[in-house]
Amino acid sequence: MDKTKADKIYKILEAEYPGAVTVLVHKSTMQLLVATILSAQCTDERVNKVTKDLFKKYRSVKDFAQSEQEAFEKEIHSTGFYRNKAKNIIAAAKIIDGSFKGKVPDTMEELVTLPGVARKTANIVLFHSYGKNEGIAVDTHVKRLSGRLGLTLNKDPVKIEEDLMKLFDRKRWGYLSNILISHGRKICNARKPLCPGCPVRELCPSAGKQ
Numbered sequence: 001m002d003k004t005k006a007d008k009i010y011k012i013l014e015a016e017y018p019g020a021v022t023v024l025v026h027k028s029t030m031q032l033l034v035a036t037i038l039s040a041q042c043t044d045e046r047v048n049k050v051t052k053d054l055f056k057k058y059r060s061v062k063d064f065a066q067s068e069q070e071a072f073e074k075e076i077h078s079t080g081f082y083r084n085k086a087k088n089i090i091a092a093a094k095i096i097d098g099s100f101k102g103k104v105p106d107t108m109e110e111l112v113t114l115p116g117v118a119r120k121t122a123n124i125v126l127f128h129s130y131g132k133n134e135g136i137a138v139d140t141h142v143k144r145l146s147g148r149l150g151l152t153l154n155k156d157p158v159k160i161e162e163d164l165m166k167l168f169d170r171k172r173w174g175y176l177s178n179i180l181i182s183h184g185r186k187i188c189n190a191r192k193p194l195c196p197g198c199p200v201r202e203l204c205p206s207a208g209k210q
Contacts, residue, residue, distance in 0.1 A: 001150050005203060006167040009149060012199050013179045020178035022128055025051060029104040029129040030061050030096070033114075034089055036121045039139075042079040050079055061102045064093035088116025108134045119161065127174030136164045137177040141184030148188060148206040 023044045026032040031051070038047045054075055058064050072086040079085065092114040096104055104125065105111050111122035123137040136142070138157040142164075146152045152163035168176055187194045193206075201207040 001167065003167055006151060009151075009200050009203050010168060010172060010176065010179075012203075013183055014175070016199050017179045017182040020175070020182045022124060022178065024048065027055070029125060030064065030093070031055055032129055033092070033104055033117070033121070033125050034058075034064065036124050037085055037089055037092075037116045038076060038079045040085070041081055047079060050076055061093050061097050061104070064089060065097045067093075085116065088114075091115040092117065104129070106130045106132065120157065123174070123177070127177075133170050133173040136161050136168075136173045138164075139177070139181065140190075141181040142177055144190060145180045145184050145188050148193070148204065149200070150205045 022032075024032060024035040024039060025048045026035050034054075035047055035051050038050065057075075058067060067090055069086050069090055072090065073082045076082050076085055095114055096102065100110070105114075106126065106129075108119070108122050108126065111117050111125060112119065119135055120137045120139060123135045126132040126134050127137070138146075138161050143155075143157060143160055146160050146164060147155075151167060152160045154160050154163060164176065165173065184190075187198050195201055195204075195207045198204065198207065
């Protein structure tokens with residue numbers, strides 16, 4: 001796809017979902033980091049239900065760092081892959097508490113050194129907590145819509161991110177994820193996309209074919 005067509009799609013969806021933000025409920029950068037790690041292979045709705053109580057108990061980086069893994073596993077059990085998630089969150093919190101003086105790092109290079117943090121999670125934290133556009137968070141919605149809209153031919157999230165970064169201006173990277181996710185939830189869902197009501201159907205090569 002050329003940049004002109006990608007720009008048209010962006011502007012239409014931007015107008016459709018003004019002010020789209022992450023739906024993960026959080027009050028601090030550490031909470032956003034934890035919620036994003038928990039969201040892997042889990043719905044944001046489920047994560048928000050779990051973190052509602054979790055964040056009352058664990059309020060600081062040190063609280064997470066000092067938590068007991070077995071107890072923590074039980075508290076996040078319903079998000080799936082709970083053993084790995086608990087292990088990574090606790091380990092990441094210990095590193096943040098020790099090596100980063102209790103502050104979640106604000107660079108891609110540092111964030112991806114934390115257990116359980118790859119580019120998707122790092123991009124979400126950087127954009128929503130620090131206002132930085134270092135890349136584009138590719139979750140299941142972004143992956144699905146990027147393919148359907150013809151923005152990429154790739155299936156690998158890293159390559160999809162690279163393709164999107166070439167198509168869109170840097171200032172749009174963080175917000176692009178939010179509007180694609182919003183559109184994926186409302187219209188372009190996985191099983192049965194609502195193509196007749198889609199504002200970008202005239203520009204979409206997949207319209208009516210799903």
